Amino acid sequence: MVFPIWPWFEALSELALVVLGIYTNLHHMIRYTSNGEVRQEFSIVFTAPPVSGELRPSSESSEQQWLSPAAILGMQMHPSMRQRIQHYLDKRPEPFPG
Numbered sequence: 001m002v003f004p005i006w007p008w009f010e011a012l013s014e015l016a017l018v019v020l021g022i023y024t025n026l027h028h029m030i031r032y033t034s035n036g037e038v039r040q041e042f043s044i045v046f047t048a049p050p051v052s053g054e055l056r057p058s059s060e061s062s063e064q065q066w067l068s069p070a071a072i073l074g075m076q077m078h079p080s081m082r083q084r085i086q087h088y089l090d091k092r093p094e095p096f097p098g
Helices: 069-073 079-089
Strands: 002-004 014-016 018-031 038-047 050-052
Touching: 018 079, 038 079, 069 079
Parallel strands: none
Antiparallel strands: 002 014, 014 050, 018 038
């Protein structure tokens, strides 16, 4: 599916949006001390290959760039972020369910 890019992201004009997965950690809960409410955090991760437009600075960013997989995997990051990137690089046929 191709969607016009959100107005606040001005670097490109269209992206092809695809769900990569829904990620959560069953052992990570957030309890609000104000009312005792407990929530479980989750992330919906999309891939968004560009369809049209060019990278360019905007009011929200001074620089954009395309990085190779090797450059990205060489960066320091939390293991949960690395897992999401690896799932993309593995070209999984189905979204990750958890």
